[in-house]
Amino acid sequence: MLENSEIVLETADARLGFDAGSGRLVRFEPAWDAGQQFIASAADHPVFVLQYLDEGRAYQTVDSFAAGTVGIECEAADGGQTLTMRFEGVGGMDLDVTATVRAWSDQTMSRWSIAVRNGAGLEIVDVQYPFVVTSYRPGGKPNGEALLLPRDIGLLIEEPKPEDLGPDSVEAWRFGPENSVAVRHGHGANSQHYPGAVFAQFMAYHNESAGLYMACEDTDGHIKMLHALHLDPGIRMGMAHVGDWPREGERAMEYDVLMGAYRGDWYTAAGIYRDWSLKQKWGTPLHERKDVPDWILESPVHITIRTQGTLDTGPVFPVEEFLPYEKCVPMLEKISQRVESALVAVIMSWERGGPWVYPDCFPPIGGEESVTAFAKMARERGWHVGSFCNGTRWVLGHFWNQYDGREYYEKHDGASSVCRTLEGEPWPEQWDVDWRPSYGGCMGTALTCDIATDFVKRLIGWGMESVQFFDQNLGAATFPCLATDHDHPAVPGRWMNDAMANLVKRFHGEAEAAGEDGVLQSVEFQCNEYCLPLFQQCDVRLSPKGTGYPNVVPLYHFLFHECIILHGMMGYGPEPYHLPIRNALNGVLGEIPGGAMIGDGTLLNKNTVNWAPWEPRVGSDDDALEMIRTVTALRRGAGRPFMVYGRLQRPAEVNGIETICWDREVNHYEMPAVFHAAWTSPDDAFGVVLANWTTEARAVAVADERLGGRATCHVAGREMVDQEAVEAADGVAVALPPLSCAVVVGRG
Structure with missing residues (x-):
């Protein structure tokens, strides 16, 4: 009209x-x-x-x-x-x-x-x-x-x-x-x-x-x-x-x-x-996926081992405490025993040319024999080994150790494989150009894909089962390329999706050929919806309010948690409670907990998304491990239908949560003592997951009609306690021991 x-x-x-x-x-x-x-x-x-x-x-x-x-x-x-x-x-x-x-x-x-x-x-x-x-x-x-x-x-x-x-x-x-x-x-x-x-x-x-x-x-x-x-x-x-x-x-x-x-x-x-979205071809829930290894569904705790330097933007040196790699096993055994869980030991920064140098990365620092022996020892203990890699980037240098990769680039015809700008020039990466200059690799070229496949084949041969090759192709992005002489259209388009699918298929083919049916593919950051069928896991780094990334909400968890395994080995959290806070939040938002190990076998407890100097030490390692233990116990027990397979819902009303305030250096922090999130399971049960990151017992009440007339409460503290929930005036009463995790499940 x-x-x-x-x-x-x-x-x-x-x-x-x-x-x-x-x-x-x-x-x-x-x-x-x-x-x-x-x-x-x-x-x-x-x-x-x-x-x-x-x-x-x-x-x-x-x-x-x-x-x-x-x-x-x-x-x-x-x-x-x-x-x-x-x-x-x-x-x-x-x-x-x-x-x-x-x-x-x-x-x-x-x-x-x-x-x-x-x-x-x-x-x-x-x-x-x-x-x-x-x-x-x-x-x-x-x-x-x-x-x-x-x-x-x-x-x-x-x-x-x-x-x-x-x-x-x-x-x-x-x-x-x-x-x-x-x-x-x-x-x-x-x-x-x-x-x-x-x-x-x-x-x-x-x-x-x-x-x-x-x-x-x-x-x-x-x-x-x-x-x-x-x-x-x-x-x-x-x-x-x-x-x-x-x-x-x-x-x-x-x-x-x-x-x-x-x-x-x-x-x-x-x-x-x-x-x-969840009705589309990518929306297969985890409980129906046939390509997800059983071992990752058991939520093994993820532990990072950085073998060169302590910072990306800092001096490069072999970390003697971790090399040869077999040295790590006794330290990891203590962590495994303390958290009462199998582990995924994620080895990083092992590349020959320096941390995050690719493709001129072999042999690894410490030697292939040592990496292979370490993986064998880990798997004998029921653990798993993996690595975060570099994605499709051709690294030309590393300013912290004077690595110069230009000769390697020329000798191996790297120029024919990298992404091009409109001007026909190699497409340089910008965010780390001050220490690691590189070009994006074009997955529309055979050379990029051949090098990547050979790389992944080698890692699988060492015994690695968790391969995050696409560590810097954020969200499973195929890098755009505007080259006129590559075997793809000269502007970005759907050829990029085909290239990603074909390369990941080759990775899975290498695992199958090696008889390794338990190998999974992971990606840095949130795997985009279209690529969900290609990956079994993604590395999602949380940021509690007031730390790290501003203005974030758990949108990705709300949309796609039920389709892919999420792990929170890295992420933000304020000091001196970085790890208890981060892993409590990992717990309620359905991520596998973890942390980065330092040279004495304790975990890095600094407010960083990945790395920080080991000294001075911050916080309590025992508190950090206890939080990881209770979150893991609940994920593997009564919380499994929600924390592993569940669909995130609008939050419940939880009464009685105290706000903890403290100052550290120039920062003022205010954090709820208890995090919580509401979930439904694949069989439509409703549950509220709660985590108390503090060292004091907390009492809260969950008021939500979605729980129905009755509820049960499962608390992972020093012991696992399962009991009929008690109704209080302001909701279902939940007693949370220090550093505990719980789920309240509606029973209709």
């Missing part, structure tokens, strides 16, 4: 308004509150943006305003309304774009699609659509606004301001080492896409009254950029659909973008997405 020069579409929950002349989105109002205007439109906001490469392979940008002719019509169709916007002769070229929006009054989501006819022979990189700019204050004044993004473990930016987001710019939407979004986030520009460090394909913005939800219903892993950036006068919630656009001919995008209104918080928006 046409209202005051606006074309209006209506869903069951929202009214959408479009400028009748340009087609740009100018209105999005929830049906229950017309005072919440989510769109902050400006006259220069287009309907779409299209990026292509010119004959010199330089980026060029056109948008809907560059069309020679524009035709906009709205008609009734399929019981709803369809808005069709045709843009012909875009940029004065033989290039036509048709954008469509469909809405139905009995459905909550509008559906957006786009088609491009390319008769100009353009090398199209991406199409950005829909073009949505939301208001910082949809109701005109602050009202608890929050922006949810699927990166890190989940970003929830409350009361967002322009400086929290960074500016919208052409650089933000272009593949290259200078990508402004990657620089801002501090991670490599070669992982900041979906599927990759962006692990799902939705975003949401809400306040106390309503929210705006956007998602792609793409089951085939098309490459995308999803960014939230400042664009006057609001927040651009942008999506770029990357690659696979024909040089000649027409393509209608194979999936829809959904937009709808919702009432609630980030759990509400994430729940909408989860309901769709």
Whole structure:
């Protein structure tokens, strides 16, 4: 319908308004509150943006305003309304774009699609659509606004301001080492896409009254950029659909973008997405997966052993306490006995050329015979051995030990295998260039894949069963490459997903050929949804509030915990209680606990995501080990249906939790004495997992109708106690001994 020069579409929950002349989105109002205007439109906001490469392979940008002719019509169709916007002769070229929006009054989501006819022979990189700019204050004044993004473990930016987001710019939407979004986030520009460090394909913005939800219903892993950036006068919630656009001919995008209104918080928006995502081909739950080794389901405690240096950005030297590797066994035995669990001993920084040097990494420091003997000794004890590696990066040097890998690079034709920028230059990694210069390796080349396969084969031959080869391909990202002389299309696209799948298949083939059916593949950070079937485990590093990563929420756990094993061997936590706090949080959020071993066999108890100097010692090692023990005991016992196989739910109300406050150096910390999370099991039981990280007993009460009329309480403290839960005035009473973990299970 046409209202005051606006074309209006209506869903069951929202009214959408479009400028009748340009087609740009100018209105999005929830049906229950017309005072919440989510769109902050400006006259220069287009309907779409299209990026292509010119004959010199330089980026060029056109948008809907560059069309020679524009035709906009709205008609009734399929019981709803369809808005069709045709843009012909875009940029004065033989290039036509048709954008469509469909809405139905009995459905909550509008559906957006786009088609491009390319008769100009353009090398199209991406199409950005829909073009949505939301208001910082949809109701005109602050009202608890929050922006949810699927990166890190989940970003929830409350009361967002322009400086929290960074500016919208052409650089933000272009593949290259200078990508402004990657620089801002501090991670490599070669992982900041979906599927990759962006692990799902939705975003949401809400306040106390309503929210705006956007998602792609793409089951085939098309490459995308999803960014939230400042664009006057609001927040651009942008999506770029990357690659696979024909040089000649027409393509209608194979999936829809959904937009709808919702009432609630980030759990509400994430729940909408989860309901769709877990029904797709990647959503197989752990209890149905056939490729996950039984041993990892028993939750062996993960212990890191760093064999060179104590810091990434510090001197390189052999750690004599750990070499030869057999020296580690007595220290690990003490840990294993104390935590009453098998271990995964994860050896790191063993590379010949220095920590994290690849592919010039063999033989390992300490020798292959020693590594193999260590793995044999570990496996004889029922333990397992693994390694974090370097992913597909070709390291050229290490400034802390003067390693120079340029001759090796030239001798082995490394230049033919690395990712290329638009200019045809090797794509340099940026985040660690001050100590370890490197190029990303292109998985679209045979050399990259052959070297990687030989590497993994060698580790399996040593006896390793936990292989995190993709340690720096964050989220299982395939690095983009724009080379014109590689055996793949010259822009990013779905070829990247095929390359990842083929390489991981080769890894599994090597394990099968070696008769090692217990080898698993892991990845650094949160494995993106599309790659979930390829990996059995991922390394998810938590950050309690006030430490490490700001603005994080357990979005990844909420979406995908039930599909893949998570371990928390690394992560943040404030001193002097770093390990008890981090592993208590690991426990309630369903991650395997662990830590990094130092030279005397104790664990590093510093507030770092990975490494820190061993001295001065901090905190209590016995407290750290006790927290790991109780979390592990519950994961292997009554908590298993929730902590291993469960689906994270909206938190329960837990009363009586004391806030612990302390100061350390210049920092002030406030931390709940008890962490908790709510879960459902595969058989739909409801449970609340709690962990007391303090050295004092705590009494709390769980008030949640989802527990039903009766509940049982299972507490892992010095002993395992199973008992009928006792109702108190403010909920089910739970007595938590010091450094304990518990689960309250509803019995209907």
